[in-house]
Amino acid sequence: MAQPKKAASIWDVARLAGVSHQTVSRVVNGSPRVAAATRDKVLEAIAELGYRPNRLARSLAGGAAESVTVLTADTSLYGPEAALRGIEKAARALDWSVQISVLDPADTHSDADIIARLPRAGEPTIIMAHDEPGMRAKQVLLDQQPHAMVAIGPYTAEELAASPWLVGMDDGKAAAEATRYLLDLGHATVHHLAIPTSTATFGGGKAHRAEGWARVLREAGREVPEPVPSGWTIAEAFKAVQPLVADPSVTAILCGNDHLALATMRAAHLAGRSVPGDLSVVGFDNTPFSAYTTPALTTVNQDFESVGRGAFELLRHRVDGSIPRPVPGWPEPELIVRETSGPPSS
Amino acid sequence: MAQPKKAASIWDVARLAGVSHQTVSRVVNGSPRVAAATRDKVLEAIAELGYRPNRLARSLAGGAAESVTVLTADTSLYGPEAALRGIEKAARALDWSVQISVLDPADTHSDADIIARLPRAGEPTIIMAHDEPGMRAKQVLLDQQPHAMVAIGPYTAEELAASPWLVGMDDGKAAAEATRYLLDLGHATVHHLAIPTSTATFGGGKAHRAEGWARVLREAGREVPEPVPSGWTIAEAFKAVQPLVADPSVTAILCGNDHLALATMRAAHLAGRSVPGDLSVVGFDNTPFSAYTTPALTTVNQDFESVGRGAFELLRHRVDGSIPRPVPGWPEPELIVRETSGPPSS
DNA sequence: GACAGATAGGTGAACGTTCACAGCGGGCGG
């Protein structure tokens, strides 16, 4: 089996079935205006030749795109990885193809560079990055092809409602909830080990983690300690969090994600501070491993995979111009209390 | 800026520069047979129109592919994720585009299905999956387009040398090393919590983790306990490992990857067995978090990102028919001893 | 001073599909 010969084209099928190439096209695309007998002949020829439509040609000719390009931050981060997974799943179910292109914060991306990432003009695109290159990409695409782009990120309900090309969850609200929880436990204040995107736009977006944390502290009339900026890697977090765990007055740390939380736990352990006895640690994202650390991590669940799926659905509707059907919902971020949080010891 | 108009084509550039479309093509592709003056005119026109070649059209017309399709297992696994990252990085550096398509073990994939994943016949492809669908995909592509495919997986040095389309590291050897280490520590035997791909082909591939583990045990004349099969998720591993941690005669467990190891540590902790006092745990992959668990995980480092990069390089050379240059090497798997392993207590 | 060979550039077809439109019958209303 499996002849290494050239793949059959629509013309080969047409010849074999004794019809025109256009009729084959109609059958393939499920047009209703084809007689049943003809359809069968064509279908038979398709089966015999093992014909498969060529995606490239289809797109070139201006047909349906059936392809998404995902512009993303580093996929070693759990959020982007999970969202990508959701997108891929949803796309695969509809037989769309998925391109990925990582926006490296180290590169400077000109507008043209970003457009060059797309296989063709108007290529449906999902942006998953709220750092500088991500924001720039968003702007470029918004200018050039607003109908064929969707951005995933931390947005408030109002932002989501105002911009039909935005998809995401309100990180700020979730961070607020977690902070309030720690305050209610009796902690005088809560410190924050922040992910890069959170500090970069700190004070800007209402939906960012650091912002939600700070808001609750202010509202409660507590001291708002300077957030401690960390890089994305665990190693960087481990280094950045040292002063925090060394300070006995620090009794609660809200971490920008579960990796940072793990680094914090490790650092606390080495500094001789017990968790949650001396120090409460709360993570973010409910990364799969977080339920299995010892002690198990208290964290905020985020269903990134569903968000990815939702982004894909929205994009699809925007592209084909159908009524912007409400994006299928997903679970709100939710605090999951496990073992790393408790009342302060003193 | 940024007119939402249709993108400029090669013809628009040709018209503006006062040359033929072919000359533009030559300039774009860096053909030497263009007069300097003409080239400048064309370049100027390109700049003015913001022209970017259309990838789709280029591929359709039979030009260089500049595109890879990655057929992969679930990207939530560290190995595939890291390798994909390596591929994407290498591809981006050369301005190639990357498609991803996940092979779901739940689906039955017919040969035609697999071919249908490719945007076009002959599309350069990398396969990263050693489960059933992955093996099938490998076979299909080997039949149809051996010159445009590369497979990543656990292979021995001999397999690698024999099949120029294979790339990978010898997991079996690494597992053997880890097992020998535990034996040398004084453990009577070593138990194995196995990843799905390892048990599925258990006894088959010499390069599989379970195989390397069993080999060392046999060579040392030790009892070879039945390997305990686990699913990929931490939750599944946690469940699967229960009998092992409950058994006081079990003093050392080699885990198929770091996630399984984390589950094992957690289970051991809940069962009241201390690590490494009562039980030594060794993981696999050196997943980023593994250095920051408490106690820090002893594991086997695997540089998947480099392997991914190597696979891309190899593919590129195979596609353009250049001498199969030796794939740039990468670090051999290496045991990293941290805190979860030690001599048996009794 | 004619001719081979190189050098620069152009022409038309091909890639595999969709889109816009034209044609051709047959049924049905007048």
Add this chain to the structure above:
DNA sequence: CCGCCCGCTGTGAACGTTCACCTATCTGTC
């Protein structure tokens, strides 16, 4: 019995490239 519309099908041109091949013009050689 004529004409009209509708259901089905075919024709030709696009889409944006590259490829194979052809045509000028210039250079140098004998």
